Amino acid sequence: MRVLLMQIRRELWEHRSLWIAPLLVGILLLAAVATLSQVQFFFGSSSTTVSPLVLMLFGWGIPFYLAAGIVVVVYLLDCLYGERRDRSILFWRSMPVSDTQTVLAKLLVGLVIVPLATFLFAAVTSLFASAILALRGHVQVNGQGSPSWNGLTWLRTQLILLYSLFAVMLWYAPYATYLMLASAWARRSPYAWAFVPPVLLAIFEYMLFGTNYLGRIVERGFNQLVRLAFSLDLQLAFSFGDTAVPAGARVSGRGLPQPMPSRLLESPQLWVGLAAAALMLVVVIRLRRYRDDS
Amino acid sequence: MANIIEVQDLTKRYGSGPPVLDRLSFRVQAGRIVGLIGRNGAGKTTLLKALLGLTPYHGSVRVFGLEASRDRHALMSEICFIADTGVLPRWLRVEHAIAYVEGVHPRFDRKRAEAVLARSAIARRARIGELSKGMITQLHLALILAIDARLLVLDEPTLGLDLIYRRAFYDTLLSDYLDKERTIVLTTHQIEEVENVLTDVLFIDHGRLALDLPVEELPQRFVQLNVAAGKGDSARALEPFYEREVFGRSMMLFEHRAPEVLAGLGEVRTPSIADLFVAKLTAPTASPEPPQPAAAGEAA
Numbered sequence: 017m018r019v020l021l022m023q024i025r026r027e028l029w030e031h032r033s034l035w036i037a038p039l040l041v042g043i044l045l046l047a048a049v050a051t052l053s054q055v056q057f058f059f060g061s062s063s064t065t066v067s068p069l070v071l072m073l074f075g076w077g078i079p080f081y082l083a084a085g086i087v088v089v090v091y092l093l094d095c096l097y098g099e100r101r102d103r104s105i106l107f108w109r110s111m112p113v114s115d116t117q118t119v120l121a122k123l124l125v126g127l128v129i130v131p132l133a134t135f136l137f138a139a140v141t142s143l144f145a146s147a148i149l150a151l152r153g154h155v156q157v158n159g160q161g162s163p164s165w166n167g168l169t170w171l172r173t174q175l176i177l178l179y180s181l182f183a184v185m186l187w188y189a190p191y192a193t194y195l196m197l198a199s200a201w202a203r204r205s206p207y208a209w210a211f212v213p214p215v216l217l218a219i220f221e222y223m224l225f226g227t228n229y230l231g232r233i234v235e236r237g238f239n240q241l242v243r244l245a246f247s248l249d250l251q252l253a254f255s256f257g258d259t260a261v262p263a264g265a266r267v268s269g270r271g272l273p274q275p276m277p278s279r280l281l282e283s284p285q286l287w288v289g290l291a292a293a294a295l296m297l298v299v300v301i302r303l304r305r306y307r308d309d310s
Numbered sequence: 311m312a313n314i315i316e317v318q319d320l321t322k323r324y325g326s327g328p329p330v331l332d333r334l335s336f337r338v339q340a341g342r343i344v345g346l347i348g349r350n351g352a353g354k355t356t357l358l359k360a361l362l363g364l365t366p367y368h369g370s371v372r373v374f375g376l377e378a379s380r381d382r383h384a385l386m387s388e389i390c391f392i393a394d395t396g397v398l399p400r401w402l403r404v405e406h407a408i409a410y411v412e413g414v415h416p417r418f419d420r421k422r423a424e425a426v427l428a429r430s431a432i433a434r435r436a437r438i439g440e441l442s443k444g445m446i447t448q449l450h451l452a453l454i455l456a457i458d459a460r461l462l463v464l465d466e467p468t469l470g471l472d473l474i475y476r477r478a479f480y481d482t483l484l485s486d487y488l489d490k491e492r493t494i495v496l497t498t499h500q501i502e503e504v505e506n507v508l509t510d511v512l513f514i515d516h517g518r519l520a521l522d523l524p525v526e527e528l529p530q531r532f533v534q535l536n537v538a539a540g541k542g543d544s545a546r547a548l549e550p551f552y553e554r555e556v557f558g559r560s561m562m563l564f565e566h567r568a569p570e571v572l573a574g575l576g577e578v579r580t581p582s583i584a585d586l587f588v589a590k591l592t593a594p595t596a597s598p599e600p601p602q603p604a605a606a607g608e609a610a
Contacts, residue, residue, distance in 0.1 A: 022413030029406050030399070104399035107450075109364055111414045112386035305382075308365040 019113055023121035024129060027095070034125070037087045038134045041079050042141040049145050049155075056156045068163035072155070073173040076145065077138045084134040088126050092195035095122045096304060097206045115305040119196070119297065127192045131181050139174050146170070179275045183245040186280075187236055190289040193296035200303040236289065245280045313337045314461055314493045315361060319369035322356055322517075330356045331367070332517040338510070340460075342524075343487065343494045345504055347587055348514035354497045355394070357514065358465050361495070362391055373461065387416060390454045391463035398450055400439030404432055411453050423456035426482075443470045451479060455486065464496040468503075476500075480507055501584040511583055513590050520590050529580045533564045538576035545575045552589035563589045 028034060049055055096119070099105040108118065149155040150165055198210035218230050280286060315338035322331040330353045338344050348354045359365040361373060363382030371378040374388050398407065404427075411418050427434075430448050438446055447470055454462070462483075468476040484507060487494060498504055513521035523531065537545045537560040546553070548571065550562035563586065569578045581589070 019414050022410060025413075026406075026410055029403070030401055099399070102399060103394070103397045106364070106393040106397040107399065109382070110362070110386065110391050110393060110454075111411065112383050112416070113414050114383035117383075306366050306379075308359070 019117060020121055020124075023113065023118060024125055027091075027122060027125045030098075031087075031091050031094070031125075033087045034091055034130050035133060037083045038080050038130075038137040041083045042137050045076070045079065046141055046144055046148070049148050049152075054156065055149065069166060069169050070173050072146075072163055073142055073170065074177075076142045077135075077177055080134050080138040080141075081131075084130055088130050088192075089195060091130070092122075092126045092192055093199050093206045093210055095126070096196060096200040096300065097202055100307075115301050119301045119304060123192060123196065123297065126196075127185050127189060131185060135174075135178060135181055138177075142170070176275060179277070180245065183241060183277075183280055186286060186290065187241045187245075189293040190296065191236070193293040193300065196300050197296045197303075200300045200307070236285075241280075244276070244283050244286070246274060246276055312340050314340050314374060315495070316372045317361075317370070318372075320357070320360060320371055321368040322353075322360060322365065328517075330517050331360065333369070334514075334517070334519055336512060336519060336522050338493060338495065340493055341491060342509045343507055344496070344510040344512060345501070345508040345583070346495060346497045346512050346514060347501060347583075348497075348520075349591060352514045353517040354514055355465055358391070358463055358495070358497065359393060362389065362393065362463060364393065388459055389461045389463060390415075390457040390459040391465075392450055392454055392467050393463075393465055396443065396446055398438045398446055400437065402438050403434075404436050404438065404441075404449060405434040407438065407449065407453060411457070415457055417458040418453075419456045419458060423452050426452035426455065444472065444475070447471055448475065455482060458490065460492060462492060462494045462496075464494070466497055466499070468498065468500070476503060480504065483507070501587060502582075505583050508583070511587075513587060515591050521586075525583070528583075528586070531565060532581050532586055533567055533569050533572060534579050534581035534585065535562045535564065535572045535575060536560075536577040536579070537562060541575040545572070548572065548575075552593040554589075563593075 099108060109115075146165055155163070195206075195210055199206045202209040214230070214234065218228065221227060221230050315336075317337070318335050320331050320334040321329050323329045334357065346354050346357065356365065360367045360371050361378055363371075363373075363378035363380070363385060366379055373385055376385055378385060402410075408420060408423055408427075411423075412420050427449070430445065430452075432441060432445050432449055438449070441449065447468070451467060454464075468479055471479065480503065483494070486492065496504065508525055510524050511521065512519060535545060535550070536556075539559075542560050545560070545562055548564060548567060550564050552563040554561045563581055564572065572578050
């Protein structure tokens with residue numbers, strides 16, 4: 017446990033963007049609500065029955081998760097490649113830490129720690145922002161006035177976000193391990209290894225057979241996850257400042273989205289993905305253990 | 311004494327090229343200081359990496375009874391090593407490097423590392439990338455020497471350090487060694503500096519053992535003759551394995567020749583390890599020792 021914690025700290029020392037990016041988003045958003053003359057959230061049709069406060073809180077999280085998503089992809093692609101590139105792997109491997117521990121710590125950082133930390137950043141800033149917005153009263157959600165604050169709604173929204181986060185972790189675990197595989201495999205350019213082969217394969221498949229089975233197998237759409245994990249079909253869009261309502265943005269559904277963990281956990285697609293993730297993880301560990309190109 | 315390291319038929323190839331290590335077999339007993347000496351590209355670093363389980367290999371490498379490639383992380387609690395200097399990650403801060411080793415290594419003693427670093431100009435908040443090469447090596451050595459390990463493996467530990475620091479390093483190494491039951495395996499090109507430190511030498515040439523010798527047996531096994539004028543042919547008749555002209559005089563090295571036999575032919579002395587190394591690796595007759603039953607000539 018001590019070793020695992022130290023491995024996690026070590027990852028955060030190396031990849032500072034992992035915590036700087038969400039922090040920066042929080043600061044920028046707070047600065048924006050504190051200085052902009054008017055803040056508007058648009059979620060399509062104003063006839064939605066989802067409360068404006070919930071919409072605002074959802075919208076609030078989006079830039080955080082976008083930023084976190086980008087830094088996590090960059091992190092996972094670098095986490096097993098960088099140490100080979102600068103040969104520091106010789107130092108790391110001179111310590112009594114197994115390759116399994118190292119690889120698991122890296123996965124844990126990318127898939128669990130950063131998303132959870134981002135959630136905390138987003139939750140805390142949403143409190144501050146709500147306070148600023150309430151004081152200044154310059155917020156509009158779908159053209160209606162400032163949403164009235166409700167602590168219970170805030171808490172329920174955060175719980176739903178947290179549940180979504182765990183659903184996302186499970187759903188996208190194979191993507192994360194795939195990126196780690198590219199990172200552990202590549203002699204140079206893990207980006208090319210991660211993105212070129214699947215695209216080429218898909219193109220070949222389409223040219224040869226006119227089909228897109230590969231795409232369908234590996235595709236794990238977000239909306240698909242939302243349909244599995246929640247009781248409603250939710251599509252969110254977000255805009256900031258005085259920009260116009262994005263076309264096609266809409267919220268369909270009534271009330272707060274209801275988490276459906278049992279439906280998600282019973283989905284074969286989830287489990288096939290997790291099995292693939294476990295398999296790739298084993299390969300990654302073996303690559304780190306037996307590969308010697310230092 | 312127990313064998314800390316037992317290597318049997320160790321072979322290593324990179325790709326389809328010739329073997330870098332070719333059926334090496336040897337043993338290292340507890341408490342020895344072994345110098346692994348060879349030319350550039352002889353396979354020293356590969357051998358050390360195999361000992362540490364850092365590279366896949368054929369044959370058997372048992373360290374503390376564990377198979378190195380399989381049980382690397384268990385081994386690392388007993389071993390500390392510098393596989394190469396300059397592999398500390400450049401983004402890491404000095405204080406974080408100390409905290410990291412303290413966090414993952416049960417035998418790390420922070421006070422000792424701090425004490426060594428206090429004598430250097432290394433700032434705690436500095437990133438390793440901001441340090442000079444010599445400082446990085448000093449830091450690495452400070453970290454490694456603060457680990458109370460039973461086996462210390464050092465690959466060119468003093469590369470790039472000035473003479474004063476090198477002396478200080480070997481002094482520290484030796485006093486630590488004397489304090490504790492430690493075994494040390496090291497490689498260096500500066501043989502003269504470690505000549506008085508080593509208890510055993512392993513010469514490695516083209517991936518094979520050219521010599522496996524406890525230093526205490528050196529005087530019985532090898533004799534250096536600085537040939538007196540006019541005695542060259544008589545000396546040559548005794549079949550030296552190496553001959554060299556130094557200032558117009560012949561210097562010859564003999565193996566398994568009693569000094570008394572040579573006494574009349576010139577000045578007889580024990581060769582230095584450096585001379586022996588040059589002789590063994592450049593003599594036309596130099597041939598790698600056949601893979602011998604391990605521990606031969608090493609029974610203490």
